[in-house]
Amino acid sequence: MIDAVIYSSVLAIRSSIEVLPCSACHRNAHRFAGPDCGGLQLFNFNNKILFTHELLNEYQNRSSLAELPFESFRNAIQNTYQTWFSEVEFVREDVFRDAYFGFLPLQQVEHDFTCPICGPTPDEVIVDGTSVSFHSSRVTNDLHPPTRISSSAPLASDVKPPQNQVLVDDKALRNTSLRFWNWRNKNLPLVARRNKGGEIISEEELKLAEDAITTKSLNLALKTELQGVVTELRAISDPLGMLFDTHVRDGKEKPGHQGYMRLLRQVGDSMEVLMALLTAYNSCLHTNQSFSWFLSNLCQSSRGLWRRVTMVWSMSLLPLSLPLQL
Amino acid sequence: MRFELGHGGISETIRQLAKFLRERSIKALATINTHDTPAPKSLPQQDWRKVCFPQFANDPKTGFTELRMQTGAYYPTPQIRERPRYPHLPHDCDAERSVTSDIDGIGCNKFYATYGKRGMNGGILALWCRHGVCVGFHIIPKGEGRNDVFSAIFTRWEVAPRVVIYDFACALAAYCMTREPDYWKNTLFLIDKFHSSGHSTCSPACMLINYVDDDVVLATLNSSIGESGNSSLKPIKKSVSYMSEQHAIAFIKNYVSLVNCRTCLRTVLVEAAKQRDLARGPVSV
Numbered sequence: 001m002i003d004a005v006i007y008s009s010v011l012a013i014r015s016s017i018e019v020l021p022c023s024a025c026h027r028n029a030h031r032f033a034g035p036d037c038g039g040l041q042l043f044n045f046n047n048k049i050l051f052t053h054e055l056l057n058e059y060q061n062r063s064s065l066a067e068l069p070f071e072s073f074r075n076a077i078q079n080t081y082q083t084w085f086s087e088v089e090f091v092r093e094d095v096f097r098d099a100y101f102g103f104l105p106l107q108q109v110e111h112d113f114t115c116p117i118c119g120p121t122p123d124e125v126i127v128d129g130t131s132v133s134f135h136s137s138r139v140t141n142d143l144h145p146p147t148r149i150s151s152s153a154p155l156a157s158d159v160k161p162p163q164n165q166v167l168v169d170d171k172a173l174r175n176t177s178l179r180f181w182n183w184r185n186k187n188l189p190l191v192a193r194r195n196k197g198g199e200i201i202s203e204e205e206l207k208l209a210e211d212a213i214t215t216k217s218l219n220l221a222l223k224t225e226l227q228g229v230v231t232e233l234r235a236i237s238d239p240l241g242m243l244f245d246t247h248v249r250d251g252k253e254k255p256g257h258q259g260y261m262r263l264l265r266q267v268g269d270s271m272e273v274l275m276a277l278l279t280a281y282n283s284c285l286h287t288n289q290s291f292s293w294f295l296s297n298l299c300q301s302s303r304g305l306w307r308r309v310t311m312v313w314s315m316s317l318l319p320l321s322l323p324l325q326l
Numbered sequence: 327m328r329f330e331l332g333h334g335g336i337s338e339t340i341r342q343l344a345k346f347l348r349e350r351s352i353k354a355l356a357t358i359n360t361h362d363t364p365a366p367k368s369l370p371q372q373d374w375r376k377v378c379f380p381q382f383a384n385d386p387k388t389g390f391t392e393l394r395m396q397t398g399a400y401y402p403t404p405q406i407r408e409r410p411r412y413p414h415l416p417h418d419c420d421a422e423r424s425v426t427s428d429i430d431g432i433g434c435n436k437f438y439a440t441y442g443k444r445g446m447n448g449g450i451l452a453l454w455c456r457h458g459v460c461v462g463f464h465i466i467p468k469g470e471g472r473n474d475v476f477s478a479i480f481t482r483w484e485v486a487p488r489v490v491i492y493d494f495a496c497a498l499a500a501y502c503m504t505r506e507p508d509y510w511k512n513t514l515f516l517i518d519k520f521h522s523s524g525h526s527t528c529s530p531a532c533m534l535i536n537y538v539d540d541d542v543v544l545a546t547l548n549s550s551i552g553e554s555g556n557s558s559l560k561p562i563k564k565s566v567s568y569m570s571e572q573h574a575i576a577f578i579k580n581y582v583s584l585v586n587c588r589t590c591l592r593t594v595l596v597e598a599a600k601q602r603d604l605a606r607g608p609v610s611v
Binding site: 060063064065066067068069070101104105107109112113114115116117118120121122123124125126127128129130131132133134135136137138139140142143144145146147148149150152153154155156157158159160161162163167237238239240242243 | 338339340341342343346347350357358360361364397398399400401402403405408409410411412413414415416419445446447448449450451452453454455456457459460461462464465466467468470473474475477478479480481482483484485487488489490491492493500504505518543547549551552553555556559560561562563564565566567568569570571573574576577578580581582583584585586587590593594597
């Protein structure tokens with residue numbers, strides 16, 4: 001029997017504990033094996049110091065609600081001990097800290113890191129990094145994040161930087177078409193809004209905008225350049241060039257103009273076309289719905305921006321088995 | 327499309343354009359789809375206690391036969407694949423969160439501050455489900471990058487998730503598709519609503535906000551749940567900054583478990599209430 005102290009959240013109690021000489025240690029080491037005491041809701045730290053589970057859970061609970069360093073918690077408990085005229089003072093902060101980290105692996109949390117509805121590997125994942133970090137000098141080689149490549153990792157030597165992934169490969173053509181697209185998109189809505197009486201702009205601004213949306217205001221060089229863009233786009237894809245000709249080169253606002261403009265905006269985008277296509281494709285097909293369902297969904301939705309692009313892109317990747325006649 | 331359907335059906339021009347896009351995309355996919363996804367296999371299971379509490383290692387009772395094998399990552403499922411090596415891709419494993427524009431062809435000009443500030447490590451990368459339950463995290467040694475997201479999912483998910491929402495999804499999509507197109511081909515990479523405004527030059531195809539009208543599942547998804555989850559980690563931020571690696575891992579794991587327990591309880595209660603309402607049927611007036 002050796003003397004021991006049990007620390008709870010309000011006071012410490014002197015007690016004694018029955019121990020046996022440790023069979024694994026050298027007999028001159030004078031080390032002892034004590035009881036687990038888990039059944040008594042106690043955590044046996046070193047046979048002389050025992051903590052109640054209630055105290056350790058108290059720290060855990062409080063620290064999960066607000067910032068609570070070990071030192072602050074230790075001081076708070078010490079103050080409580082004084083209130084209750086405890087014979088023994090609370091342990092030092094480092095002792096309590098060691099005890100807490102010894103207590104942690106004994107806790108078993110059911111359904112840990114598993115959503116009761118989605119399971120351990122959900123279909124929709126939201127990923128975010130946060131700066132909960134420790135000093136980099138304390139990072140050891142024991143840290144093995146998933147990014148670490150082991151010596152037995154497979155070698156994917158056939159994967160190379162992707163080439164030719166953009167819809168329009170010619171960067172100059174992409175940029176020029178985007179420049180004209182911006183020119184058209186900037187001026188046309190201004191006039192349209194004025195004509196509808198929705199916005200008050202000065203006569204000078206209106207005149208400038210009206211001039212701008214007609215190719216008359218362009219000098220010969222720009223006109224030639226614009227015609228060149230149309231020709232080059234038609235060489236890549238005839239319908240693409242036709243759309244550009246109708247909605248960018250021609251100055252008049254057509255029905256459904258905004259939708260077509262948004263579609264054409266994607267053409268000049270430097271985003272990899274495959275990704276955009278697959279993204280759109282997945283948004284459609286993942287629902288396991290038919291093409292007509294998707295189509296009707298598009299028709300019912302109120303937004304026009306993405307609808308048309310999604311539609312066209314998804315059509316471009318739809319398997320042949322689907323009832324789509326192109 | 328709505329306009330065309332309301333005015334005599336889809337025009338021939340749009341049909342032809344769709345055909346062109348289809349052919350172009352098939353060609354693009356064929357150029358990058360050079361190998362199949364490595365099949366999932368049973369790898370030795372890791373346990374976070376091995377690094378935090380080395381005394382548990384090699385303990386026949388706990389079954390830990392390998393000492394400190396893989397740590398700092400806590401996911402409920404065992405690792406089923408290894409992160410492959412891509413020798414022909416330059417800067418494959420570098421931390422590159424602060425790339426700004428066309429330098430590497432990403433095309434996103436949103437600036438990202440690196441997390442590893444003031445001599446601290448890279449923080450943690452947490453994965454959340456739509457109900458706000460953390461389904462895994464790992465400690466980032468240096469700086470957060472797309473590689474963290476790619477590796478975390480690729481090594482744990484047998485099948486890639488349907489939707490991945492990330493604040494740098496515009497570049498993550500290209501990163502993943504370049505490496506494992508066969509694995510990621512069915513995944514939708516989206517930027518959450520909160521960060522969408524920062525991606526002024528990115529394609530609308532990357533924005534979650536453009537899908538909410540079409541996809542009921544996405545419309546009901548709280549994309550900022552990751553931000554909420556991370557803000558719930560604030561109380562331990564200061565404490566962790568002074569801890570050793572072993573203690574930090576144990577402390578974070580324990581804390582996230584607690585948060586998860588509360589969230590699970592709330593989720594189960596909400597779902598139970600929904601089921602009860604459904605069973606009760608419509609309220610008669």
